[in-house]
Structures are given as structure tokens and as C-alpha cells.
Amino acid sequence: MPTRFIVDVYVYRVTPHHHGLVNMSSTSQKHKDFVAEPMGEKKVTALAGIGDALGKRLEDKGFDKAYVVLGQFLVLKKDEELFRDWLKDTCSANSKQQGDCYGCLREWCDSFL
Amino acid sequence: MSTLSNKSDQEISALLDEYGIKHGPIVDSTRSLYEKKIQQAMGNKGKAKPSSDKTYYREEEEEVTYLSYRSPSMSEGYGDREQYSHSGQEYAQRNLQDENPYLRSRSEVYRSPDVVDKHYDTPLTYSTASYSNATPVKCSVPVPEEKSHRLIPLWVQFLVFLIVAVFLYFVICNMESTHSEPFKQVK
Numbered sequence A: 001m002p003t004r005f006i007v008d009v010y011v012y013r014v015t016p017h018h019h020g021l022v023n024m025s026s027t028s029q030k031h032k033d034f035v036a037e038p039m040g041e042k043k044v045t046a047l048a049g050i051g052d053a054l055g056k057r058l059e060d061k062g063f064d065k066a067y068v069v070l071g072q073f074l075v076l077k078k079d080e081e082l083f084r085d086w087l088k089d090t091c092s093a094n095s096k097q098q099g100d101c102y103g104c105l106r107e108w109c110d111s112f113l
Numbered sequence B: 001m002s003t004l005s006n007k008s009d010q011e012i013s014a015l016l017d018e019y020g021i022k023h024g025p026i027v028d029s030t031r032s033l034y035e036k037k038i039q040q041a042m043g044n045k046g047k048a049k050p051s052s053d054k055t056y057y058r059e060e061e062e063e064v065t066y067l068s069y070r071s072p073s074m075s076e077g078y079g080d081r082e083q084y085s086h087s088g089q090e091y092a093q094r095n096l097q098d099e100n101p102y103l104r105s106r107s108e109v110y111r112s113p114d115v116v117d118k119h120y121d122t123p124l125t126y127s128t129a130s131y132s133n134a135t136p137v138k139c140s141v142p143v144p145e146e147k148s149h150r151l152i153p154l155w156v157q158f159l160v161f162l163i164v165a166v167f168l169y170f171v172i173c174n175m176e177s178t179h180s181e182p183f184k185q186v187k
Helices: A002-014 A029-035 A053-060 A066-075 A080-092 A096-110 B011-019 B027-044 B052-074 B073-088 B089-099 B101-111 B118-130 B135-140 B141-148 B154-186
Strands: none
Touching: A029 A096, A053 A080, A066 A080, A066 A096, A066 B027, A080 A096, A080 B027, B011 B027
């Protein structure tokens, strides 16, 4: 029916275009789960970018919970470069893992801190 | 030179500031990271004084990027003003300040080659340099990117709108005719 077609076209035109907001690219499910709620006592492996291997290395250095890594993130004044360097030095995270972890913590802080 | 681990927290902090490394508090967990950063910075700069070298380089870099940024975006409008700026810098400065707050900090950098007072400008250029270090790269990006801002180009939107309008017109015409007939039939 012509009216329905018009409605479809109209809705298509009215729907806002994602101008600059689609910056979040593709965040993983882990990222979304982490930033959705307060971290509480979550393990360090709950952080995006931190898998079992990295998690083990962090735990050995004393960063056994996500909030301890959060503490380090905050002490580094939420600076991306410093945090990435620290992560690389502490658990040999690669660039992608560093970026995922940083993004995850930053977004968590934006929502809850 | 004594090893970095023997230095106090304040000394480490002072060294970081000297090398222009942005840092947070010197705590147990951050200390080793900052020591590494200082060592890297020392390796890069050699034994010469790091701060003045850095600011000079950054001034030059900023100046170059400043000019190259200005030329594509404000070619005609500023073509005349650039000639004025050498004679009447305050006029250009005021205009720059009105135009763009971002450029305001740049205009002060632009003055520095004429005003041979690097030591005075050092903290200013240094602070703008460190603050806008990433932005010289960034500033060129938003200018062209703003043009290709839309997912669907403008002319396509207009075309679709025209099609919708024409379609609506046809539908209304058809509706009118169907409505008019029943009235005739009732008669």
C-alpha cells in the first residue's frame, strides 16, 4: 500500500545519522559487560583485553582484582600513554590489549567515578 | 650520575618535569615506570640540557604546522592579514582571538620568532606544545573531515526528498479521485 511505503521512507529519513558518534567502533562483549555495572570484586581477568595469561602475570605482581588495576589507572591520572606503558611493562600486553583495557577502564570511570 | 633508584620521590618528580613527561604521584607501583621513562628520555636527549632543546624544536614544529594549517583553510581572508601581521601584530592577534580560541594560543607562538625572548616564551610555548602536541596532527584532520560529515551525501537527500514529495502528490491526487467518486455515486 502506498501509505506504508511513504511511512517507511519517512522513518528512514527522520532516523538520525550517526555523524561522529560511531567512534566506539566495535567494543567486545567483555567490555560491555564490564562497563555496565560497578566492578565490585571482579577478578582482573574481567577487564577487556586481559585474558588468562595477562591476568596471571598481573596477579603475580599483586594486582589480583580489577579495582587494584583501577587504582593504578587513577594514580596514573587516567593518562592513556602512561597506563599503556605501565601495562606493557607489568604484564607485556600488546598494543591492542593495552587499548582495550584502557578504553574499558576509562569508560567505567566515566560512568561510575 | 647517581642511579635513579637512589633519588627521592621529589627528585624523580623534578626530573620528569624537566623532561616534560606528564606524570602522576610517585608511588611504589608507579616508580619503576617513571624511572624507565626518565632513562629513555636521558638516552634520547644525551647529556645536553633537555628542556631548552625540546622547546626550541617544538617551537619550530609548531610554527611550521601553524603556517601550513592556516594556508589551506584561510587562504583569501588571511592572505592580506598576514602582510599586516608583520607591521601590526596586535591587529592580527585580535582578529585571531575573535576567530578561534584555539588559534589564540597559536598567535602567541607566532609572535615568538619576532620577539627574541625564548626564555619568556618557553613556559608558554612549552605548555601549549605539550597540551596541543597531538592537536597539530589532529587539527588538520577535522577540517577536511567536516566536509565529508554525512553518511549519505546532501544531493542524494534532496533527491529522495523530491521523490517523496512527488510520491505524496500522486497519492493525494489518487485519494482525491477515489473520494470524489463515492459522492457522485451517492447522488
